[in-house]
Amino acid sequence: MASRILSLPIRAVRKALSPISSRFNAMLFDWRSRHREYLSRQLLFDTIVGFVADCQIEGDYLEFGCFGGGSLVDIFHTMRGHHRLANVQFFIFDSFEGLPEPTGLDANEFRRYERGQFACSLDQYIANIRRQGVPIERARCIPGWYDKTLNAELKKNLRIKKASIVLIDCDLYESTVPVLDFIADYIQDGTVLIFDDWFSYKGRLDLGEARAFNEWLAKNPRIHATEYHKAGRTMISFIMKVD
Ligand SMILES: C[S@@+](CC[C@H](N)C(=O)[O-])C[C@H]1O[C@@H](n2cnc3c(N)ncnc32)[C@H](O)[C@@H]1O
Secondary structure, X not given: OHHHHHHHHHHHHHHHHHHHXXXXXXXXXXXXXXXXXXXXXHHHHHHHHHHHHHOOOOOEEXXXXXXXXXXXHHHHHHHHHOOOHHHOOEEEEEOOOOXXXXXXXXXXXXXXXXXXXXXXXXXXXXXXXXXXXXXXXXXXXXXXXXXXXXXXXXXXXXXXXOEEEEEEOOOOHHHHHHHHHHHHHXXXXXXXXXXXXXXXXXXXOOOHHHHHHHHHHHHOOOEEEEEEEEEOOOEEEEEEEEO
């Protein structure tokens, strides 16, 4: 009882400080980025959100692979910095059980990944993003395995119109294939696709996310990609165009 009474003022203080701590987080991210020589993930996000804002590309943010919410938190505060929050809905797709068992191409000589890696429960994820200033009602979560959840029925339910930015951070080829099939309808001129693990397979483009993307482009000749920025050790981004 006593601890419940004590936690009330603590919660009130936390709530009152929340806007300040979000702003502080955004400034910290910015500072960290500017003091690195290579294009860091945060600077990449900043560049892409700035591009989308300048070109007035309206559409939602879709993230495939959120783990503990780190990338969503970074993107959210970056959008806030660019005054984009009012224009965007956030859709977050994850198993919340970590990676599936790597099979097929993902299971061959590159055993970097394993089943359950990056597992973070939905509750933990929600607590993380809340603590870092992202109101949970702003980010719609779709839990489940991509090969089961990403289908026409989900599309009807979500009513996503178009995507402005899509972050694909699900590591594996087998995971990326259903993601790309799902987002094809949401691509418009200027949509930016970010791949977190493009170079993760010793730079080989015939494996992982890179393979899935190149196969998808070949399957969808009306969709074109212009390489944009690379960042960190393994990230790349593309600006999309649709005939
Ligand atoms: C590297 S983590 C994402 C990291 C996160 N974007 C960040 O920056 O903090 C990869 C995520 O992809 C999810 N994932 C991979 N394959 C999946 C699949 N087939 N279905 C659902 N989620 C999947 C995992 O659960 C995991 O959370």
